[in-house]
Amino acid sequence: MSIIYLIRHAQASFGQANYDRLSDLGQCQAKILADHFQALDLEFDAIYSGGQLRHEQTLAAYLKKFSKPENAMPPVHKTDAFNEYNSENILKTLIPEMIRDDAAFETDVTMMLADKRSFQTVYEKVMRKWINSENPANNLGTWKTYSNRVRTGLDEIMASAGAGKKIAVFTSGGPISVCVQKALSLSDGNTLQLTWQIMNTSITRLKYSGNQMALFGFNDVTHLEIAKDEQLLTYR
Template identity: 35%
Template sequence: MGNIYLIRHGQASFGADDYDVLSPIGIRQAEVLGGHLANLGVRIDRSISGDLRRQQHTANATLQQLLGDDQNAPVIEIDPAFNEFDADAVIRALLPDMLPEEPEALNILRNAAQHRAEFQRLFAKLIGRWLTGEYDTPGLQSWQGFVEQVQGGLERLLQQADNKQNIAVFTSGGTITALLHLITGIAPARAFELNWQIVNTSLSCLKFRGTQVSLASFNSHVHLQLLKAPELITYR
């Protein structure tokens, strides 16, 4: 059987003007992951990333530590199907209807870095509405549309894959959540409860043969735990 390693990007710049940039901790997380995979003797035959900068930067930093200057290292393939859903668009589209019951929401969301717990509560509430499909608005990608995007990426990957390959996919938490939903049949709301626990640069492993895919492991971050450095275990 082949292996697909789903790797969540390193810590991004939460609360900054540009979220789509790895923080210094995020870069370190990716380097630690690459070194850990090298120590385990993991062979990567193909590497795929979404086209977001935080995903590609994680891929480059991880593979540099894993493969060094190996001239035969696989080129990182880019497939935007493995991008994260547009969280900002979800917030902009669904927040107005929620303001009557959450009058402080706008201030909290604008100052997320200073209100992390409240931001998470409000964001989870907005995502819950998005998942139902009852609040879909023109121009906003629906949850079902996002799932179909991710499914298309997985199907393309499998069509091109050899059953003995180890494939690394550098992606994001929402994308991993959609894959959990597709592969295990877990309900979207339950899948997102797991989403909030996905650690930056964690590994989830899928086993595949042909078009048959199963979940082998989820959210492993032992590479960070072994360092006994709690600051490296982050969720955004």
């Protein structure tokens, strides 16, 4: 049996002009995660990373901790298969359309950046519309295309890594939820709901042999909980 460790990136810069970089808290979370792996003496046989900066920065903390002359680090495979969907474009495209259909929706939209609950309300409604759209506007791409991309990336890892391996994938909540969907045969709607629960630097583990796969652990943030600082426990 081999194990794939799906690692969600540390906290990014929510509400800033450039979301795709770690916040100061995110840098701290990434270091705690790397320290945790070191304490477990956990070294990976293969490492994969999505191509977004927040993935790379979270991975960098691990590489900094383990990159020593006596450690032969495996190469890092960067792949767009584990990139997050472009939520900014989805929001910008679908929100105006949804306001035209429901004027009351604009109230939550005007408050979404100042109020976390309003943001989540808007975000969930928009994402539900997107995953149920077969032909979304402005070439957004479909949920099906996105999830198939992630599944293909996961299948390629399973086919190439071999038996008895430990593989790390530094990615985002969306790809992690799709991988769990594949393992548990979840509906698209339930998969979307699962996405909201995936915490920053959480570890989700999949065991596999051949093309058979099972969920072995989900959304583990023990490394953050040990610090006994609730500010470290974040979703975005």
